Amino acid sequence: MAIDSTKIIHAVMEGSRVRESKGIMPHFGVYLSLFSVQYYNRLSFDFEKIIGPHRAAEAQDLLIKTAQECGYATFQGIRNSWEWDEIVKPMIVRKDDQIMGFAAVAVAFGWGDLKVEALVPNEKLVIRVSDSYEASGYLKDYGYAVSAKCYMLRGVAGAFMDLVYGEAYPEGCFSFVAKEPLCRAKGDSYCEFIARKSPY
């Protein structure tokens, strides 16, 4: 059975309208929050700016690792949740289908229109996004970039592979590493993320 993204999006939207009396939103095995993409973009891009151009690579690395570690914990929580068992698991036939399920949840979370373009099990994942909030936010506030800017999605692409093909949780984080050779923020027509096994 193919992954039904619409069903997953619907489930996330319904769930995100339900919260308990303390204003906390426990859903899909994690505590969710809804907040402006402007906040997340400002944090990332001003962090880079403050740290300075001489340490730009370090800033990017920290942001990608932060996202990968988060993606690893988040999607582990998600795939162990009752919502995943009820909604997504029945659509999963092969282990690889989990990646499609993760991508559908990321779309439901408003991170962009993720499409899995290619998946070579245990080797390579290619995801394309024509409207990531990171690239759109960068373009809007800063104009064209000289390097790719979707740090969150880059970390998340690595985390998807870590969870499915890395060692059992929690040992498998950073087994894979993703690059973003194409990014709308630098004038490409879409963002592309390629995750492969980490050489380290």
Place this chain on the structure above:
Amino acid sequence: MVTFDWKRELDRRDHQVVLSGQPIAIHCHHYNINLQKTLEDTLGEEGIRLLYKSAEEAIYNDLTVLLEQYRELRTVKSKLEMASIVYQNCGLGIIHPQQVRSSGGYIISPSSHHVTGWLAKHGKRDTPGCHFPRGWIAGALAVIFSKPIGHYKVAEKKCKMMRDEECVFYVEEC
């Protein structure tokens, strides 16, 4: 009485999630707390300022748009109520304004996404850690009292991340 139609306000525009027409992202405590820790560990006070200012600016813009759509909300009390509902409905927790006036006041938060997330991931802190809620409150109050952004300064006097019973925020004019 004005009804805040959350189902209408929280919607999708193609692949985007929008709140009152403004693009938002759904993130979980792992990401929010990891970002906070990365910024604090790497930049120290400057990282804390960035967390505060980013939250202040974002809610200032979003709440301005939201209140324009609910022009029947005229009193400060009703606007404060609206802000508290938005905070709660965004999964950020509970805030109770305590005699808040245009000159400032106190806000008490018995429950918070950032506190729950921080304690789950890192346990007790030795210093107050609700930088996002401080910025959020500063930005929201500036909109409610029709002040420019940056008008209010919010300090956290008690913090549940330090195992205080509740978070207590003190608001004053800059």
